[in-house]
Amino acid sequence: MPREPEKGVVLINVLVILALTASVVYAMISLSDLAILRSQRFSAAGQALALISGGEASAIVALRRDMTEAPQTDNLREPWALVGQQEVPIEGGSFALQIADAQAKFNLNNLPQSGALGAQTLQRIVALLDLPADVGPRIAARLTQPQPLVRMADLVAEAGLTPDEVTRLAQLATVLPSRTDININTAPDVLLAVITDNPVQARSLQGIRKRQGFLTPKDLAAANVILASGVGFVSRYFEVTVDVTIADTAQSMQSILQRRTGRGGQPEVVAIFRQSPQVAAKPPQAATSP
Incomplete structure (x- = not known):
């Protein structure tokens, strides 16, 4: 059907x-x-x-x-x-x-107030990190402006550094909103050598710090070390x-x-x-x- x-x-x-x-x-x-x-x-x-x-x-x-x-x-x-x-x-x-x-x-925003001493410290850091010699002057030129640096990364656009140069510089430098001392109790050994600019004194301080974990003004006096301004303990x-x-x-x-x-x-x-x-x-x- x-x-x-x-x-x-x-x-x-x-x-x-x-x-x-x-x-x-x-x-x-x-x-x-x-x-x-x-x-x-x-x-x-x-x-x-x-x-x-x-x-x-x-x-x-x-x-x-x-x-x-x-x-x-x-x-x-x-x-x-x-x-x-x-x-x-x-x-x-x-x-x-x-x-x-x-x-x-090292706080880069210290440069305008630290004068020649700060510029010398930065230049020693630049040399230690094997960065181009003009990195320090370029950063110093940027900091002649009234506004401080806000971030390390701003150095690329504002000082002409490459990202790789900023990364390497950040090993020993930073950006903080106000003037600060470098704490010698927490600074790495290589920066301690930069601060003293004296290998013998640097090794002496490194040895004391390694033994007792920190440094005091008495330790510096006993080691006959006189640190420049911009260095502290806190x-x-x-x-x-x-x-x-x-x-x-x-x-x-x-x-x-x-x-x-x-x-x-x-x-x-x-x-x-x-x-x-x-x-x-x-x-x-x-x-x-x-």
Whole structure:
């Protein structure tokens, strides 16, 4: 018996409706999976930010306590320097905290006030790092302007240095918002040699610092070392870097902390600069052949 044409049309319509329904269901499931994934990433980002804030807070507490307990010295054997935490596993990821004395380097913004002495120190740093001889004069020319440098990276556009030259210079130089002394208790050995400009005296100071962990004015007097202005034993600025990975989200924050006397003469530590954390998804692992 021949099939009626109307039945064939109905069958086709049913199949079309089923196909459309399947497409809608698939789209809804895909959107639901996407929403869940997005929610998980937001949750991971929130956890990472909380851990970053906690890491910075622990550095602030340690530095504030040090202002009260040991105001005469800042050295790498003190509790604030031991707050740093190498990368450790945490639930769902990893956590790392680094704290460094920002005054362990030569502050380029000192140049306008330090005159010939500062220019000589910078030139010795340039020579030690095997940088072009004109790097120092170019930086000095930039700092004749009223505005201080804000970041080391600004030397590329404002002083004509290359990114590689800035990276190398950053080993021993930095940029801080006000005039600062170089802390000889935290400065690297090579910078100690630059400061003294005397290999014998530098080795003597390095030996004392290695034995007892720090230097004092009495140590310098006993070693017959007279340091020029711009050198000290304590610091006001510190760099903190916190790196956190949760699931497939990695975040990092760098901040500059300043120690100062607050209202009522109370010690306080404040963040004067933060590099906003940027979210980065971990790259997928490359497939390996069996």
